Amino acid sequence: MEALLQRLAAEWALVTGVAGNVFAPQVLMLVLLGTFLGILVGTIPGLTATMTLALLVGLTYGLGFNSAIAMLIGIFVGAIYGGCIASIMINIPGTPSAAAAALDGFPLAKQGKGGLAIGVGTLTSFFGMLFGILCMILITPLVLRLALMMGAWEFFLLAILGITLCGTLSSQETAIKGWMVGFLGLFITTVGLDPIYATPRFTFGHVQLMGGIALVPALIGAFGISEVLMVLKEQVPYEITMRTGKIIPGMKQTLRLLPTAIRSGIIGVFVGAVPGAGEDISAWVSYGIAKKRSKHEEQFGKGSYEGIAAAETGNNAAISGTLIPIITLAIPGSGASAMILAAMIIHGIRPGPMLPLEHPGFTYHLALLLVIASVAMLIFGLALAKGLVYLLTAPRQILMPIIVVVCAIGAYASSFRAFDIRVMVLIGIVCYVLREMKYPIAPLALGVVLGPMADSEFRRAMLSSRGDLTAVFSRPIALVILLVIVLTLLLSSGVVMDKIRAAARSVRRKRARP
Amino acid sequence: MNEEKRNSTDFASQGDAPAPQEKDVAAADVVFPAIVMILSVLAFYHAYGMRVPQTMLDAPGLFPMVMSSLIFLTAVVVFVNGIRNRGWQKLKRFWSQDGAIKGNVMLIRALVISALMLLYVYVLIPELPYFVASFVFLIALMLFLRSTKIIYIVVIAAVASYAIYYLFRHALNIPLP
Incomplete structure (x- = not known):
């Protein structure tokens, strides 16, 4: 008992230690501003959370880490939530993670209940955030303890696992395309001077390439420029229902949604923590399970508040879920959280098992920022819902060209090289072409983020085991990660899945026979 | 095995399975992986020729060699899938169409x-x-x-x-x- 009290006192000391940084007026203002901007960005279709975060990682570089991370966390929370407003009112997700909310939100908007749908979305998003933060605080120390037992082989294999999982989960068709661009992302980071021996790699005598492909311009290109091209290549007209009705749901209705919200919160955190799954898949999985478990399954897709609650709790709980592997293993759970990792890296914060020693209380720092952003999201969301609907009329043909100009500054601001702006546009165009050919971009971005770590850990692992690849089999954690990779590859490859499907069909046929 | 294959084809043709989207981009699935295959071979060759300061085990070219091999392997699979989905024929049809680009x-x-x-x-x-x-x-x-x-x-x-x-x-x- 005494030990527990001592532990709690030590944890409380960590919380109070970081509270000073978080509640500094400038930091507080930036979280609020970030959340507000995030909601605006999330509401406008075409401006995604990942794109905005990629852009602001570079622009907030000069602010210092405390201020930069405060603003980025605010934008992350605000944008993931804000996406539901466009989903509900115009049936076009403001951000990809809000797509599931459109299934029930839009039918409700057509019935004139769009306001109430936004209200339910806001309250359940807030619940999902708080639930996710609590889970993050509880789970992070456990994963950190595990991470302390890991060495070079484990970290290299984790990077490969991240790429394979992300490739599998984000691919629209075959997983192999996701893996291919993921490895391409890892490869891109080898351009420039080798960090150990300063040997030029793939520079072909160009001085500018010696500095390598910088992280921020690559990410802005991948998510910003390619998104601008995707949006501007076509003009999709949409009809807006401006009639919203009342916003705040009644107490009874809210309490009825509580079981769905708790279940979706748990799903959101755990799915979000899987590298590559992220907020989008969390929302869909939560929605799917809520539909199966609901007593009113028939209402799903026709205007079910339960459906909105499941999707919105799921994607917001996933925000904290995606931060768990970042803090503990330096592996992002989604494209948007990869930007948070990028911000940490460029500000000299090295996430991973040594983080609690180098930056005590870092998890609480993030948790407090998330709580403030969640409260701001709730207040802004409920107070400004009706006004935010007018934002949907903002013309994208004017917004997107301006975003290109801001992207150029974002790419330049990270290291003040005009070369980076060119790299950003070239990567953006290449990523646009890849997206047109149904290659997912998230694994490529993940590869660019994880590349330097994977490179150095692989070489360290090879050196320590003297080139003996079987050394992996004598390391239990490495072996488990390797098995998960193999399992992912086998299950995602068509051959194994076809056999499983065929077996399932034959079982169904046998059962159907009298 | 054959029966299983036939059944799975029937299943797909009945429309119960999701639409085979890869056929829409099958032409690109032939051209793009072919380019990637060539580039990954060149990258491997370039990485192989890099200076080895001490031992090959931590040589600057080691990681790029591993990555270019993985990229090559995955590109081969995408290429084969593209060919299976009649990507080559689709590509030929695309180029033989008048105004294929103009009309897009x-x-x-x-x-x-x-x-x-x-x-x-x-x-x-x-x-x-x-x-x-x-x-x-x-x-x-x-x-x-x-x-x-x-x-x-x-x-x-x-x-x-x-x-x-x-x-x-x-x-x-x-x-x-």
Whole structure:
């Protein structure tokens, strides 16, 4: 008992230690501003959370880490939530993670209940955030303890696992395309001077390439420029229902949604923590399970508040879920959280098992920022819902060209090289072409983020085991990660899945026979 | 095994299975992986030729060699899938069509927007002050997109360029290109 009290006192000391940084007026203002901007960005279709975060990682570089991370966390929370407003009112997700909310939100908007749908979305998003933060605080120390037992082989294999999982989960068709661009992302980071021996790699005598492909311009290109091209290549007209009705749901209705919200919160955190799954898949999985478990399954897709609650709790709980592997293993759970990792890296914060020693209380720092952003999201969301609907009329043909100009500054601001702006546009165009050919971009971005770590850990692992690849089999954690990779590859490859499907069909046929 | 295969084909043909989307991009699934295969072989060769300071185990070329091998392997699988999905025939049909590119409005829009972006970063930014370069780029892109009336486009481009310049250069103290 005494030990527990001592532990709690030590944890409380960590919380109070970081509270000073978080509640500094400038930091507080930036979280609020970030959340507000995030909601605006999330509401406008075409401006995604990942794109905005990629852009602001570079622009907030000069602010210092405390201020930069405060603003980025605010934008992350605000944008993931804000996406539901466009989903509900115009049936076009403001951000990809809000797509599931459109299934029930839009039918409700057509019935004139769009306001109430936004209200339910806001309250359940807030619940999902708080639930996710609590889970993050509880789970992070456990994963950190595990991470302390890991060495070079484990970290290299984790990077490969991240790429394979992300490739599998984000691919629209075959997983192999996701893996291919993921490895391409890892490869891109080898351009420039080798960090150990300063040997030029793939520079072909160009001085500018010696500095390598910088992280921020690559990410802005991948998510910003390619998104601008995707949006501007076509003009999709949409009809807006401006009639919203009342916003705040009644107490009874809210309490009825509580079981769905708790279940979706748990799903959101755990799915979000899987590298590559992220907020989008969390929302869909939560929605799917809520539909199966609901007593009113028939209402799903026709205007079910339960459906909105499941999707919105799921994607917001996933925000904290995606931060768990970042803090503990330096592996992002989604494209948007990869930007948070990028911000940490460029500000000299090295996430991973040594983080609690180098930056005590870092998890609480993030948790407090998330709580403030969640409260701001709730207040802004409920107070400004009706006004935010007018934002949907903002013309994208004017917004997107301006975003290109801001992207150029974002790419330049990270290291003040005009070369980076060119790299950003070239990567953006290449990523646009890849997206047109149904290659997912998230694994490529993940590869660019994880590349330097994977490179150095692989070489360290090879050196320590003297080139003996079987050394992996004598390391239990490495072996488990390797098995998960193999399992992912086998299950995602068509051959194994076809056999499983065929077996399932034959079982169904046998059962159907009298 | 054969029966299983036949059944799975029947299943797909009945429309119960999701639509085989890969056939839409099958032509690209032949060309793009073929290019990637060639480039990954060249990258492997280049990495193999890199200086080995001490031992091959931590040589600068080791990781690029592993990655280029993995890229090559995955590209081969995508290429084979592309061929299986009749990508080669689709590619031939695409090139034999008159106006295959001309008629594709979205492709033309994407090409022009990409060209304008390249013009912005390769010509306008190096040659003109950032504010002026952005002003010219915004006018050109919004005119192409027919965003609004010409007079509004000029006003929006001027206000946006100056606002961005002032916000980042003076308010946030961020150096501009």
